[in-house]
Amino acid sequence: xxxxxxxxxxxxxxxxxxxxxxxxxxxxxxxxxxxxxxxxxxxxxxxxxxxxxxxxxxxxxxxxxxxxxxxxxxxxxxxxxxxxxxxxxxxxxxxxxxxxxxxxxxxxxxxxxxxxxxxxxxxxxxxxxxxxxxxxxxxxxxxxxxxxxxxxxxxxxxxxxxxxxxxxxxxxxxxxxxxxxxxxxxxxxxxxxxxxxxxxxxxxxxxxxxxxxxxxxxxxxxxxxxxxxxxxxxxxxxxxxxxxxxxxxxxxxxxxxxxxxxxxxxxxxxxxxxxxxxxxxxxxxxxxxxxxxxxxxxxxxxxxxxxxxxxxxxxxxxxxxxxxxxxxxxxxxxxxxxxxxxxxxxxxxxxxxxxxxxxxxxxxxxxxxxxxxxxxxxxxxxxxxxxxxxxxxxxxxxxxxxxx
Amino acid sequence: xxxxxxxxxxxxxxxxxxxxxxxxxxxxxxxxxxxxxxxxxxxxxxxxxxxxxxxxxxxxxxxxxxxxxxxxxxxxxxxxxxxxxxxxxxxxxxxxxxxxxxxxxxxxxxxxxxxxxxxxxxxxxxxxxxxxxxxxxxxxxxxxxxxxxxxxxxxxxxxxxxxxxxxxxxxxxxxxxxxxxxxxxxxxxxxxxxxxxxxxxxxxxxxxxxxxxxxxxxxxxxxxxxxxxxxxxxxxxxxxxxxxxxxxxxxxxxxxxxxxxxxxxxxxxxxxxxxxxxxxxxxxxxxxxxxxxxxxxxxxxxxxxxxxxxxxxxxxxxxxxxxxxxxxxxxxxxxxxxxxxxxxxxxxxxxxxxxxxxxxxxxxxxxxxxxxxxxxxxxxxxxxxxxxxxxxxxxxxxxxxxxx
DNA sequence: ACTCCTTTGTTTAGAACTAAATAAAGTTTA
DNA sequence: TAAACTTTATTTAGTTCTAAACAAAGGAGT
Numbered sequence: 026x027x028x029x030x031x032x033x034x035x036x037x038x039x040x041x042x043x044x045x046x047x048x049x050x051x052x053x054x055x056x057x058x059x060x061x062x063x064x065x066x067x068x069x070x071x072x073x074x075x076x077x078x079x080x081x082x083x084x085x086x087x088x089x090x091x092x093x094x095x096x097x098x099x100x101x102x103x104x105x106x107x108x109x110x111x112x113x114x115x116x117x118x119x120x121x122x123x124x125x126x127x128x129x130x131x132x133x134x135x136x137x138x139x140x141x142x143x144x145x146x147x148x149x150x151x152x153x154x155x156x157x158x159x160x161x162x163x164x165x166x167x168x169x170x171x172x173x174x175x176x177x178x179x180x181x182x183x184x185x186x187x188x189x190x191x192x193x194x195x196x197x198x199x200x201x202x203x204x205x206x207x208x209x210x211x212x213x214x215x216x217x218x219x220x221x222x223x224x225x226x227x228x229x230x231x232x233x234x235x236x237x238x239x240x241x242x243x244x245x246x247x248x249x250x251x252x253x254x255x256x257x258x259x260x261x262x263x264x265x266x267x268x269x270x271x272x273x274x275x276x277x278x279x280x281x282x283x284x285x286x287x288x289x290x291x292x293x294x295x296x297x298x299x300x301x302x303x304x305x306x307x308x309x310x311x312x313x314x315x316x317x318x319x320x321x322x323x324x325x326x327x328x329x330x331x332x333x334x335x336x337x338x339x340x341x342x343x344x345x346x347x348x349x350x351x352x353x354x355x356x357x358x359x360x361x362x363x364x365x366x367x368x369x370x371x372x373x374x375x376x377x378x379x380x381x382x383x384x385x386x387x388x389x390x391x392x393x394x395x396x397x398x399x400x401x402x403x404x405x406x407x408x409x410x411x412x413x414x415x416x417x418x419x420x421x422x423x424x425x426x427x428x429x
Numbered sequence: 430x431x432x433x434x435x436x437x438x439x440x441x442x443x444x445x446x447x448x449x450x451x452x453x454x455x456x457x458x459x460x461x462x463x464x465x466x467x468x469x470x471x472x473x474x475x476x477x478x479x480x481x482x483x484x485x486x487x488x489x490x491x492x493x494x495x496x497x498x499x500x501x502x503x504x505x506x507x508x509x510x511x512x513x514x515x516x517x518x519x520x521x522x523x524x525x526x527x528x529x530x531x532x533x534x535x536x537x538x539x540x541x542x543x544x545x546x547x548x549x550x551x552x553x554x555x556x557x558x559x560x561x562x563x564x565x566x567x568x569x570x571x572x573x574x575x576x577x578x579x580x581x582x583x584x585x586x587x588x589x590x591x592x593x594x595x596x597x598x599x600x601x602x603x604x605x606x607x608x609x610x611x612x613x614x615x616x617x618x619x620x621x622x623x624x625x626x627x628x629x630x631x632x633x634x635x636x637x638x639x640x641x642x643x644x645x646x647x648x649x650x651x652x653x654x655x656x657x658x659x660x661x662x663x664x665x666x667x668x669x670x671x672x673x674x675x676x677x678x679x680x681x682x683x684x685x686x687x688x689x690x691x692x693x694x695x696x697x698x699x700x701x702x703x704x705x706x707x708x709x710x711x712x713x714x715x716x717x718x719x720x721x722x723x724x725x726x727x728x729x730x731x732x733x734x735x736x737x738x739x740x741x742x743x744x745x746x747x748x749x750x751x752x753x754x755x756x757x758x759x760x761x762x763x764x765x766x767x768x769x770x771x772x773x774x775x776x777x778x779x780x781x782x783x784x785x786x787x788x789x790x791x792x793x794x795x796x797x798x799x800x801x802x803x804x805x806x807x808x809x810x811x812x813x814x815x816x817x818x819x820x821x822x823x824x825x826x827x828x829x830x831x832x833x
Numbered sequence: 834a835c836t837c838c839t840t841t842g843t844t845t846a847g848a849a850c851t852a853a854a855t856a857a858a859g860t861t862t863a
Numbered sequence: 864t865a866a867a868c869t870t871t872a873t874t875t876a877g878t879t880c881t882a883a884a885c886a887a888a889g890g891a892g893t
Contacts, residue, residue, distance in 0.1 A: 036879085053841055062881055067843055090840020091888040171745070181777065228656035240743065244653050244660070251648065251745020252632035261775045262739040273775045335666040339644065339743060341575070341655020371665045371677045373585065440849085457871055466851055471873055494870020495858040 035404045036061060036069055038416035041078060042401035045102035045122030046219070049082055051093030059402075070096060078420065102419060103160035106153055107394025109167045109209060112136040112185055115145070117152045118390040119159070122398050124220045128156065129387050136185040142192070146199040153200065161202050163415045165396035166192065167209035167389055169237060171255035175396060176409030178206030181253075183273065184237075193411065203414035205396040209389055210257055211248050214241030216395035217346055218248075219402075222380045230342040232259070232333055233349030234358070238280045242340050250407060259336065260284070264328040279332050283325040285351065291321055308354040319357055326361025333362075334369035337377060348382040355381050439808040440465065440473055442820035445482060446805035449506035449526030450623070453486055455497035463806075474500060482824065506823060507564035510557060511798025513571045513613060516540040516589055519549070521556045522794040523563070526802050528624045532560065533791050540589040546596070550603040557604065565606050567819045569800035570596065571613035571793055573641060575659035579800060580813025582610030585657075587677065588641075597815065607818035609800040613793055614661055615652050618645030620799035621750055622652075623806075626784045634746040636663070636737055637753030638762070642684045646744050654811060663740065664688070668732040683736050687729040689755065695725055712758040723761055730765025737766075738773035741781060752786040759785050 039059050044050060050058070056066035073079045082095040102122050109116045113135060119128040132148050135141065153161055170182025178193015197204035207215070214231045217223035223231070223243060231241040240257040242249040249256045260280035261273045268277025269287065281287055285304050292298045297318050298306045310318035333345060347355065359381075367375050382388075400412040401419055408415070443463050448454060454462070460470040477483045486499040506526050513520045517539060523532040536552050539545065557565055574586025582597015601608040611619070618635045621627035627635070627647060635645040644661040646653040653660045664684035665677045672681025673691065685691055689708050696702045701722050702710045714722035737749060751759065763785075771779050786792075804812050804819040812819070 051841075063842065064844080064882085065880060068880090087889045088840070089890055090838085091842075093841060183775075183777075226656070242743075244648075244655065245651065247649065249648050249653065249744065252630070252747035253745060255745035255778070256648070256743065258742045258745070258775065259739075262742050263735050263773045266735070275773065275775070331667050331670070335663075335739065336743060338662045338666050339646075339660065339740060340653065341657055341659035341662070343656035369667045369679060371587075371662065371679070373587075374659070455871075460872095467872065468852085468874080469850060472850095491859045492870070493860050494868085495872075497871060 034413065034416045034420065035401070036065070037073060038401035038419040040069060040073060041098065041102050041419045042122055042398065044079065044096065044098050046124070046398065048123075049095040049097045051085060051095055053093055055096070073420075076420075101160075103162040104156070105162050105394045105397040106149065106164045107167070107390040107392070107397075108149060108164065109389035109393055110134070110136065110145070110185065111169070115148055116387065116390040117149070118387050118394055119152075119156060120391060120394045120398070122162075124216070124391065124395065124398065126387055126391060129390065131386075136187070142190070142195050145192075146196060149196065150200060153202075160418065162418050163203035163205060163397035163400070163411070164196060164200060165212065165393035165398075166196065166204060166206045167212040167393035167396075168192070168206060169209055169239075171251075171253055171258070172206050172208055173254050174250075174407035174409060175205045175207050176407060176411040178204060178411075180206065181255075197411060203397070203400075203411040203418065205400065205408055205411050205415070207393070207396055208239075208241070208250075208254065208257065209392065210239035210241040211250065212241075212396055213348055213389070213392035214243050214248055215399050216392040217348075218243055218246070219395050219399050221382070222344060222346055226343040228340070228342045229344045229346060230333075230336055230340055231346045231348055232329075232336070234283070234329065234347065234351030235349040236285045236351075237349075238284055238329075239349075240336060242336075242342065244340065244342075247403075247406065254407075259332065262332060262335075264332055279328060282328050288321060288325060292318065295321070297321065304351075304354075308357070311354060311357045322354060322357035323361035326358040326363075327365040329358070330362040330364065330366030331369045334366050337370060337374055341374075342377070345377060345379045346382060347379060348384065348388070350384055350386070352381055352384045438817065438820045438824065439805065440469070441477060442805035442823040444473060444477060445502065445506050445823045446526055446802065448483065448500065448502050450528070450802065452527075453499040453501045455489060455499055457497055459500070477824075480824075505564075507566040508560070509566050509798045509801040510553065510568045511571070511794040511796070511801075512553060512568065513793035513797055514538070514540065514549070514589065515573070519552055520791065520794040521553070522791050522798055523556075523560060524795060524798045524802070526566075528620070528795065528799065528802065530791055530795060533794065535790075540591070546594070546599050549596075550600060553600065554604060557606075564822065566822050567607035567609060567801035567804070567815070568600060568604060569616065569797035569802075570600065570608060570610045571616040571797035571800075572596070572610060573613055575657055575662070576610050576612055577658050578654075578811035578813060579609045579611050580811060580815040582608060582815075584610065585659075601815060607801070607804075607815040607822065609804065609812055609815050609819070611797070611800050612643075612645070612654075612658065612661065613796065614643035614645040615654065616645075616800055617752055617793070617796035618647050618652055619803050620796040621752075622647055622650070623799050623803050625786070626748060626750055630747040632744070632746045633748045633750060634737075634740055634744055635750045635752055636733075636740070638687070638733065638751065638755030639753040640689045640755075641753075642688055642733075643753075644740060646740075646746070648744070648746075651807075651810065658811075663736065666736060666739075668736055683732060686732050692725060692729060696722065699725070701725065708755075708758075712761070715758060715761045726758060726761035727765035730762040730767075731769040733762070734766040734768065734770030735773045738770050741774060741778055745778075746781070749781060749783045750786060751783060752788065752792070754788055754790070756785055756788045 052066045056063045082097045085093045107118045115134045117130045118126045169184045173179040180190045180192045193204050193206040223229045227246045228244045233239045238260040240259045261278045263277045264279040265277040269281045271278040271281035292307045400415040456470045460467045486501045489497045511522045519538045521534045522530045573588045577583040584594045584596045597610045627633045631650045632648045637643045642664040644663045665682040667681045668683040669681040673685045675682040675685035696711045804816040
């Protein structure tokens with residue numbers, strides 16, 4: 026409600042993170058970007074220079090007034106690990122603060138094993154330790170389920186079979202680094218806000234298609250998480266009354282209608298692909314102008330369009346970002362989606378932009394990494410103590426020395 | 430992003446508003462309720478006592494420690510005017526800060542008249558001036574459409590036929606009081622947060638049924654407004670593919686399926702009511718056990734339940750509050766709604782509480798009044814300069830003298 | 834060449850707020 | 864009955880931040 030003071034650690038780490046992600050900037054640039062007064066920026070920069078964390082670079086040419094002195098990091102700000110947990114494997118990436126991936130790996134993992142927690146710790150630890158010289162600011166984890174808060178990281182996931190699993194606390198204790206856990210689509214929304222089209226919008230919607238169907242919504246710059254971290258669970262919105270059975274027990278959920286499994290099953294039933302072929306082959310058929318394959322995707326685009334239109338009516342975002350592994354075949358979804366999407370919107374919203382991401386299999390893990398990269402900019406999100414630890418790592422001079 | 434200081438006016442006015450709405454409280458109660466330290470509360474209270482705005486009352490009995498000194502207002506904090514604008518009339522209420530209505534009126538008004546703005550000014554002014562001795566803290570206005578920000582009050586409403594109407598600026602200039610404008614359902618959500626079941630929840634959903642169908646969502650304590658103030662426009666979500674034509678130009682919108690007009694048309698077609706009877710007679714028939722009337726409401730409950738279930742999947746609220754003039758007949762909607770609502774939710778959300786408001790025709794205007802009553806508690810909502818003016822009126826000693 | 838304007842950066846005098854320590858006034862426990 | 868504990872309220876020593884004023888260094892216009 027009423028806001029406490031005490032943002033010094035946020036401001037200092039945000040400056041370092043900004044320079045790490047956006048490159049050299051002037052005091053005036055930083056003050057504008059981070060929303061603080063020029064007077065305060067002078068003081069903060071003085072501290073950071075005195076701490077040996079940043080240095081003055083060359084002057085930038087005048088834009089009509091006094092030329093600006095650019096500032097840069099003294100050393101690398103550190104790296105971030107991002108992990109996406111699936112039921113039969115984990116994807117891991119190591120990134121810089123600017124989101125650039127420096128290393129990645131996909132590893133076998135069984136979420137239903139009785140030793141899944143220790144297995145996870147071992148997998149992340151060995152990935153982390155394979156680059157022993159890097160300062161790891163933190164580990165971001167994306168899961169297909171709901172999470173109480175990012176900083177606490179208690180996971181509830183039907184898909185993984187996890188019920189109130191203290192994932193965040195276990196990982197951060199065992200790894201000795203800060204860990205932030207979030208629903209995987211919300212993590213993607215965080216990444217979009219930091220690096221993607223969402224960067225220039227306070228209100229945007231991310232929709233993911235593929236094996237699952239999900240959404241993440243950012244309003245007023247903050248991710249909508251809901252009462253228990255379960256916002257965005259659109260995969261189980263009823264899209265077709267009395268439609269096909271869904272894994273959740275209900276009928277006609279959008280995920281049961283257009284999820285990858287459903288498309289593959291329909292394609293096998295129609296003989297478009299064989300019983301051992303999968304979504305990649307279906308896409309190949311559509312790419313090769315197979316009318317049935319194309320019709321299948323076009324048909325899937327329609328309920329998706331209607332559902333997303335409903336989300337736009339509810340949330341009034343400025344843009345819609347479509348993401349997820351299913352976007353590899355977006356050109357085939359597009360016309361079915363666009364027609365029903367636009368037709369289902371009231372006229373004042375009909376021109377809303379839809380941006381489709383190019384997808385890479387690392388992107389779920391990259392989204393998770395963005396949780397950590399985002400923490401320096403916010404103290405009012407749900408990152409709590411773990412967020413504070415990330416910020417402390419950024420601003421700690423002793424950590425810096427080790428990394429250089 | 431990073432938060433400025435400068436909340437003194439918010440804190441002081443919030444104390445006054447709290448005492449006005451909740452009655453006498455101790456410093457410790459106030460510090461807890463408003464989220465500030467005991468040290469700061471000591472100082473703020475000292476200022477307000479010195480300004481003659483509050484006074485110390487009797488001690489409250491010890492709860493196991495030191496007994497508390499209660500604090501109360503020196504004089505009435507002032508009144509609020511709330512107005513709901515419809516296309517053919519306006520409803521006005523005058524309330525105390527605790528939401529209690531002291532006066533109300535419904536007046537003829539034509540939203541399509543070329544002089545609608547001056548008509549509105551005249552109507553509000555005469556309502557306001559009829560109680561010449563009261564300090565009016567501000568005027569809250571609820572409209573059936575989207576509003577850019579509460580403090581700016583530029584209205585876009587298909588129903589009223591208004592396109593970018595500077596309602597807030599015109600009213601505040603002409604009336605000489607602060608004016609806050611908001612979508613009418615969002616205003617109801619603000620009222621629920623302040624006085625209703627939403628008071629104890631950071632995340633809740635308000636759904637209104639009646640002539641229109643709408644929603645307001647509060648998450649993390651803040652109202653979700655969207656990019657242009659258009660969040661919550663659920664009336665035009667497609668509930669029935671290729672369903673009945675809607676006023677918005679689309680087909681099958683939930684409002685075209687279950688809105689009052691649609692129910693009345695169906696009831697006339699079925700002979701349940703005559704061609705000159707309306708929703709009240711339909712409800713009377715249902716109350717009198719007319720099976721066809723009851724079936725009509727039961728049938729309307731089903732698409733409503735499915736749509737609200739979708740909202741719950743998207744937003745993960747802690748409770749759902751059903752409101753609006755259509756709730757007068759809720760007992761007939763309930764079984765159709767509950768069955769399809771619960772059946773359309775994933776099992777982890779199936780026990781979410783649904784609270785149905787008792788409805789009074791003043792409630793839209795009361796919701797609008799709550800915009801003003803809420804302003805002292807928030808400086809980060811969209812009330813801007815008008816919110817600041819409300820707070821200044823609360824904390825101004827000279828205004829106080831006039832009121833006593 | 835000089836003046837005016839703009840942009841960048843710094844200094845000054847506060848405002849707003851907190852954590853920790855302390856004081857006050859009870860209730861509970863041994 | 865005294866000690867321990869709890870709750871309410873205040874004091875102290877800061878931290879964080881701002882608006883206003885000022886200084887520095889250019890570009891544009893006359």
